[in-house]
Amino acid sequence: xxxxxxxxxxxxxxxxxxxxxxxxxxxxxxxxxxxxxxxxxxxxxxxxxxxxxxxxxxxxxxxxxxxxxxxxxxxxxxxxxxxxxxxxxxxxxxxxxxxxxxxxxxxxxxxxxxxxxxxxxxxxxxxxxxxxxxxxxxxxxxxxxxxxxxxxxxxxxxxxxxxxxxxxxxxxxxxxxx
Amino acid sequence: xxxxxxxxxxxxxxxxxxxxxxxxxxxxxxxxxxxxxxxxxxxxxxxxxxxxxxxxxxxxxxxxxxxxxxxxxxxxxxxxxxxxxxxxxxxxxxxxxxxxxxxxxxxxxxxxxxxxxxxxxxxxxxxxxxxxxxxxxxxxxxxxxxxxxxxxxxxxxxxxxxxxxx
Numbered sequence: 001x002x003x004x005x006x007x008x009x010x011x012x013x014x015x016x017x018x019x020x021x022x023x024x025x026x027x028x029x030x031x032x033x034x035x036x037x038x039x040x041x042x043x044x045x046x047x048x049x050x051x052x053x054x055x056x057x058x059x060x061x062x063x064x065x066x067x068x069x070x071x072x073x074x075x076x077x078x079x080x081x082x083x084x085x086x087x088x089x090x091x092x093x094x095x096x097x098x099x100x101x102x103x104x105x106x107x108x109x110x111x112x113x114x115x116x117x118x119x120x121x122x123x124x125x126x127x128x129x130x131x132x133x134x135x136x137x138x139x140x141x142x143x144x145x146x147x148x149x150x151x152x153x154x155x156x157x158x159x160x161x162x163x164x165x166x167x168x169x170x171x172x173x174x175x176x177x178x
Numbered sequence: 179x180x181x182x183x184x185x186x187x188x189x190x191x192x193x194x195x196x197x198x199x200x201x202x203x204x205x206x207x208x209x210x211x212x213x214x215x216x217x218x219x220x221x222x223x224x225x226x227x228x229x230x231x232x233x234x235x236x237x238x239x240x241x242x243x244x245x246x247x248x249x250x251x252x253x254x255x256x257x258x259x260x261x262x263x264x265x266x267x268x269x270x271x272x273x274x275x276x277x278x279x280x281x282x283x284x285x286x287x288x289x290x291x292x293x294x295x296x297x298x299x300x301x302x303x304x305x306x307x308x309x310x311x312x313x314x315x316x317x318x319x320x321x322x323x324x325x326x327x328x329x330x331x332x333x334x335x336x337x338x339x340x341x342x343x344x
Contacts, residue, residue, distance in 0.1 A: 025303055029270065029341035036283065038327075048328060052280040059272040059281060062304055062339035096297060 004035075005042045006050040019066060029061050077103055086113025114139075131177070146173050189251035191216055196227045196247055200240035207243065210234060223247050263288040266344060269305050272337040273319060275330035282326035284319065289340055305338035312338070 007013065020028055034040055035054040041047040078099070081087045085107070092098040111119045126137035134145025144152075153169050193213040201207045212230065214223055227245050235242070269289030273282045293312055295304040306312060316335035324332045 022299070022303055026267075026340050026342040029339070030266075030268075030343040033341075033343050048280070051327065055272065055281040055283050058270070058283065058341075059337045062300055063337050067299055096299075 003042055004040055004046065004050065006046045006053065008045075008049065010049060010053055017066070020061065025061050029058050032058055071097065074099075074103060081107065082116070084117050085109075085111055086116030086119050088112070146177070149173055187253060187257055190254045192250040192252060194218055194223060194247065194249045196223050196230065197245070198227065198231055198234065198242060199244040199246070200238060201243045202240050208240070220247060220249075259288070260290070262291075266342050268341050268343045269293070269338060270341045270343075271305070271316070271319070271335060273316075273324075273326075273332040274334050274336050275326045275332055279330035280326050280328060281336075282324070282330075282332050285341070285343060287343075294340060300339065303339050305340065307335065307338060 038047050041050050078089050089099050126139045129135040130137050130140035132146050134143050197209050197211045199209045265287045269286040271284045293309045295306040
């Protein structure tokens with residue numbers, strides 16, 4: 001007598017990931033055939049649920065679910081690498097999916113595009129370094145910096161000073177901060 | 179559907195059969211089979227099967243469990259199988275029937291090596307879904323009113339690969 005029942009809430013239950021070597025897939029799939037049969041299940045309802053589950057499982061066997069998963073993971077990696085560092089990717093072929101550059105084993109802090117998040121942060125850092133400290137950076141080379149100009153103003157205020165020059169320096173600082 | 183390298187031969191139709199299957203108190207099953215003329219329509223045989231069952235009921239102690247109407251056709255003479263073809267190596271095609279309804283699975287015995295994909299990662303197992311013969315087969319399946327076991331109409335081929343089925 002058939003006693004195989006299948007729970008009504010099977011879609012809510014946990015799923016387990018099993019990696020099946022490709023040469024084994026035809027056999028694993030073939031062995032599931034018995035569960036496609038009405039006679040395997042205790043009732044029509046069990047059959048409907050069991051058939052649905054088993055055929056979905058069989059379909060998954062070669063829909064390379066793991067590859068799909070890895071692909072989504074790679075897509076997420078590329079999203080972050082583009083957003084954070086500005087690496088630009090190109091799809092060479094759709095099927096099989098080939099994207100260049102390949103994902104590297106490790107990431108450096110190199111910024112590939114100044115419009116990326118790290119690029120913008122770097123730009124801000126360079127701007128502050130240059131405008132405040134007067135440090136020459138790859139992107140900014142304005143000198144002197146605000147700090148030096150303020151020091152010059154303060155030093156000048158202690159002397160017999162021409163206010164025109166002080167005002168001119170203050171205007172220069174205002175321009176740098178604009 | 180065009181079969182590119184092995185055109186299908188027309189089959190000889192046999193007499194259709196109505197089969198009534200009975201079960202005894204031990205669970206053992208047996209059947210009454212009757213034959214009809216070749217061109218008998220399904221609806222007539224279905225109706226007459228019910229009449230036949232009602233006539234048999236008083237003269238058997240067994241219980242009716244199933245009725246089958248079988249239309250058969252056979253190859254005569256038989257075509258010659260390709261060298262190396264194996265029944266167990268089956269191409270299994272998965273078709274959707276909608277978002278909420280079960281898949282339908284159609285198995286083709288002795289799937290031809292020519293339609294097996296050589297692209298990774300499914301090389302040697304996956305069936306080439308863009309092979310012209312596979313496209314023609316899938317189109318025919320999706321446009322001829324076929325259903326899954328629950329009567330949901332097939333809509334599209336979503337996957338296919340080789341299985342070893344006894």
